[in-house]
Amino acid sequence: MQISLIGSGNVAWHLASVFVEKGNSIAEIYSRSLVNAQALSSELGAGVAQDHLDFSQSLSKLFVIAVKDDAIAEVVENLKLPKDALLVHTSGSQSIEILNQAQEKGIEIGVFYPLQTFSKAKKVDFSQIPICIESSHSASLDLLKQLAQSLTVHVLEINSKQRKRIHLAAVFACNFSNHLWAIASELLQYEGLSLALLKPLILETLEKAFEIQPKPAQTGPARRHDFQTLSEHFKSLDEFPIWKQVYQVMSASIQEMYPLGK
Amino acid sequence: MQISLIGSGNVAWHLASVFVEKGNSIAEIYSRSLVNAQALSSELGAGVAQDHLDFSQSLSKLFVIAVKDDAIAEVVENLKLPKDALLVHTSGSQSIEILNQAQEKGIEIGVFYPLQTFSKAKKVDFSQIPICIESSHSASLDLLKQLAQSLTVHVLEINSKQRKRIHLAAVFACNFSNHLWAIASELLQYEGLSLALLKPLILETLEKAFEIQPKPAQTGPARRHDFQTLSEHFKSLDEFPIWKQVYQVMSASIQEMYPLGK
Numbered sequence: 001m002q003i004s005l006i007g008s009g010n011v012a013w014h015l016a017s018v019f020v021e022k023g024n025s026i027a028e029i030y031s032r033s034l035v036n037a038q039a040l041s042s043e044l045g046a047g048v049a050q051d052h053l054d055f056s057q058s059l060s061k062l063f064v065i066a067v068k069d070d071a072i073a074e075v076v077e078n079l080k081l082p083k084d085a086l087l088v089h090t091s092g093s094q095s096i097e098i099l100n101q102a103q104e105k106g107i108e109i110g111v112f113y114p115l116q117t118f119s120k121a122k123k124v125d126f127s128q129i130p131i132c133i134e135s136s137h138s139a140s141l142d143l144l145k146q147l148a149q150s151l152t153v154h155v156l157e158i159n160s161k162q163r164k165r166i167h168l169a170a171v172f173a174c175n176f177s178n179h180l181w182a183i184a185s186e187l188l189q190y191e192g193l194s195l196a197l198l199k200p201l202i203l204e205t206l207e208k209a210f211e212i213q214p215k216p217a218q219t220g221p222a223r224r225h226d227f228q229t230l231s232e233h234f235k236s237l238d239e240f241p242i243w244k245q246v247y248q249v250m251s252a253s254i255q256e257m258y259p260l261g262k
Numbered sequence: 263m264q265i266s267l268i269g270s271g272n273v274a275w276h277l278a279s280v281f282v283e284k285g286n287s288i289a290e291i292y293s294r295s296l297v298n299a300q301a302l303s304s305e306l307g308a309g310v311a312q313d314h315l316d317f318s319q320s321l322s323k324l325f326v327i328a329v330k331d332d333a334i335a336e337v338v339e340n341l342k343l344p345k346d347a348l349l350v351h352t353s354g355s356q357s358i359e360i361l362n363q364a365q366e367k368g369i370e371i372g373v374f375y376p377l378q379t380f381s382k383a384k385k386v387d388f389s390q391i392p393i394c395i396e397s398s399h400s401a402s403l404d405l406l407k408q409l410a411q412s413l414t415v416h417v418l419e420i421n422s423k424q425r426k427r428i429h430l431a432a433v434f435a436c437n438f439s440n441h442l443w444a445i446a447s448e449l450l451q452y453e454g455l456s457l458a459l460l461k462p463l464i465l466e467t468l469e470k471a472f473e474i475q476p477k478p479a480q481t482g483p484a485r486r487h488d489f490q491t492l493s494e495h496f497k498s499l500d501e502f503p504i505w506k507q508v509y510q511v512m513s514a515s516i517q518e519m520y521p522l523g524k
Contacts, residue, residue, distance in 0.1 A: 069491075093491055115459060117466055117481065128462050156459070165453040166460075168495050172505075173446035173460050174467040175482030176512045177439040182476040182519065184435035191427040197377060197418070198428075198435050199472060200390050204379055205436040206468065210461060214444040219379065220437030229331075229355055233430050242515045243434075249511045250438045253504045257444065 001147065002059050004028040005047065006075060007066035008036040010118040011090050013043075015066060018126050020044050022150045027060040054080045062143070064112060065089040076101050086140050088112040092167040095160040096134055110135030110144055113163060117174075126151040132158035132166070183243050215257070222254035263409065264321050266290040267309065268337060269328035270298040272380040273352050275305075277328060280388050282306055284412045289322040316342045324405070326374060327351040338363050348402050350374040354429035357422040358396055372397030372406055375425060379436075388413040394420035394428070445505050477519070484516035 001024045005012045008031035016026055026047035031037035037049035053075065055063065061084070067075055069091050076099055081087060087102045088110040099109040111134040118124060131148040133155065135141040141157070148155040158166070181202070185195040208217045221229035230251060237244035263286045267274045270293035278288055288309035293299035299311035315337065317325065323346070329337055331353050338361055343349060349364050350372040361371035373396040380386060393410040395417065397403040403419070410417040420428070443464070447457035470479045483491035492513060499506035 093494075116462055117470075119470070130459050130462065154459075158455075162453045162455060164494075164498070165449060166455065168498060169446035169449045169455075169457075170460055170463055171482055171495065172442045172449070172509070173457070174463050175480070175484065175516070176442050176508075177464070178467050178471055178476050178480055179512060179516050179519070180434045180438050180442070181471050182480060183515070184431040185476055187427060187431045187434065191424045193420075193424060193428065193431075195431075195435070195476070196472070197392050197416075198432055200378055200392065201432055201436050202439070202468065205440050206464065208379075208381070209440050209443050210458070214440050214447055214457070218437070218440055218444060220433055222437065222441075232355075232426075233433065236426070236430060242511075242518050245511050246438075246515050247434070249504075249507050250441060253445070253508050254437070254441050256504050257441070 001025075001061055001143075002027050003062045003064060004030070004055055004058055004060040005040070005064055005066060006030045006053070006079075007064075008033075008040045009066065009068070010120050011114070012064075012066035013040055013120060014118045014124050014126075015064060015090070015114070016040060016044055016047070018124075018151055019147075020046055024147075027058055028055060030055075053078045055085075056080045056082055058082055058085075061086060062147070063087045069094055072098050081105075081107050086110060086135075086137075086143060088135075088144065090114065092132075092163060092170070095164070096136075097160070108135065108137045108140045110137075110140050111158075111160070111163065112144055112148065113158070115166065115170075127153065130154035130156060132156050132163055134158055134160065134163070180246075183246065187240075187243075218254065218258065220254070222251035223258055225255060225260050263287075263323055263405075264289050265324045265326060266292070266317060266320055266322040267302070267326055267328060268292045268315070268341075269326075270295075270302045271328065271330070272382055273376070274326075274328035275302055275382060276380045276386050277326060277352070277376070278302060278306055278309070280386075280413055281409075282308055286409075289320055290317060292317075315340045317347075318342045318344055320344055320347075323348060324409070325349045331356055334360050343367075343369050348372060348397075348399075348405060350397075350406065352376065354394075354425055354432070357426070358398075359422070370397065370399045370402045372399075372402050373420075373422070373425065374406055374410065375420070377428065377432075389415065392416035392418060394418050394425055396421055396425070442508075445508065449502075449505075480516065480520065482516070484513035485520055487517060487520075487522050 003019050003024050004027045005016050029037045029041050029047040030050050034051040041047040041049045086108045092113055096111050103109045113132040115130040129152050131152055133144040133148055265281050265286050266289045267278050291299045291303050291309040292312050296313040303309040303311045348370045354375055358373050365371045375394040377392040391414050395406040
């Protein structure tokens with residue numbers, strides 16, 4: 001398939017690479033900065049770099065927007081696409097409706113959302129990554145499904161409401177967990193200790209959560225309603241008021257999930 | 263070494279097994295319930311089961327208390343040990359001082375705390391587990407160090423204050439993270455989705471946290487001070503008041519760690 005990339009950040013970089021790897025060809029790569037578009041194009045050995053959004057002469061079928069969430073609307077407004085194009089964005093938090101302006105011009109629209117975080121330095125194994133696709137045109141949905149299935153076995157049709165929920169759940173499961181590890185790390189540093197100490201325990205906790213589900217796997221003083229330990233921990237956080245609040249709310253939430261005597 | 267186990271729960275079970283595996287012999291196993299002590303003794307093919315705390319005739323050097331935290335004090339009160347015994351507990355949250363009553367009777371005391379969570383069904387690879395040891399007697403500390411080093415390369419001398427800090431950090435890093443995964447799982451279930459979707463993302467988050475440390479690895483709307491997404495997420499949690507509080511406090515704590523403009 002002929003594909004054009006709109007964006008040259010981490011997501012564009014990884015998607016373009018895997019598209020090429022799977023036998024697709026990249027026609028154009030857009031970036032506001034021509035240098036960035038050229039960097040990606042020379043890395044791929046494919047794709048014409050451009051810093052304007054006029055794709056009206058492009059031979060591509062699929063146009064993939066992979067820019068920051070708050071830049072999508074402006075891109076859509078200025079985009080010129082050939083008549084039979086399919087335009088998708090790759091964002092977890094944005095509705096398909098942000099592409100409506102293109103649809104009004106007769107362009108088919110959709111979403112192609114890989115559920116992973118990307119760093120430029122690190123090669124990604126797409127075969128393990130869920131890809132969430134959405135389109136109200138059945139031919140476009142089929143095309144996205146085919147493309148996604150060439151990258152991974154985990155392809156899901158996900159509507160915009162579900163995708164927003166996935167994004168919210170990921171904030172809890174990933175962003176917030178990472179912050180808890182940051183807190184743990186600082187708490188240990190004050191005693192001259194390292195977070196590496198807790199790595200085996202964190203790995204085991206994660207393994208168990210996916211083996212038997214996190215709800216039955218829950219342990220700890222809040223789960224046991226062990227008020228003595230809770231109050232000792234609470235007191236020991238006097239120097240760290242915001243972490244004390246985190247401790248208090250997380251413990252309250254655990255106790256609500258496992259009411260005493262149940 | 264001759265070792266006696268006081269307790270027959272998960273920790274006692276795993277420690278006894280690995281002690282035997284490494285060539286030590288188990289002299290006695292105590293449980294309040296003789297049946298439980300016998301179950302462990304027959305599993306090991308070693309150790310005399312008993313349901314009383316009189317070890318005065320024991321040939322063991324080391325006595326390992328592996329009972330629930332709130333049962334330790336009562337065990338120590340009723341324990342009868344031979345004169346040259348070394349008594350240790352295995353708890354992360356209890357000070358060494360809970361053994362003082364034994365020390366007053368001339369017994370040496372210490373702590374032998376394996377930093378892992380144990381399930382009866384699952385074999386544990388001790389070689390990857392940090393073991394925290396403590397004793398104010400240098401000969402006893404040496405003996406504990408030797409025993410710990412026969413199980414793992416990660417042996418640390420940790421005082422009671424540090425051990426309490428490790429336990430607190432583990433509550434943040436493990437118990438609370440697991441609860442966040444439970445929340446994410448329920449949020450997804452309401453949309454007909456499964457937590458398994460997020461597994462690659464969670465694994466990548468964890469990997470990155472240990473690769474570059476969790477603080478620089480932090481991502482997400484709170485880290486970016488992306489108020490639009492924060493307020494959308496906040497609104498979408500109206501039906502789940504306690505999780506809304508979790509979202510609010512976690513986001514506030516992240517924003518405090520990464521002040522705007524820094």
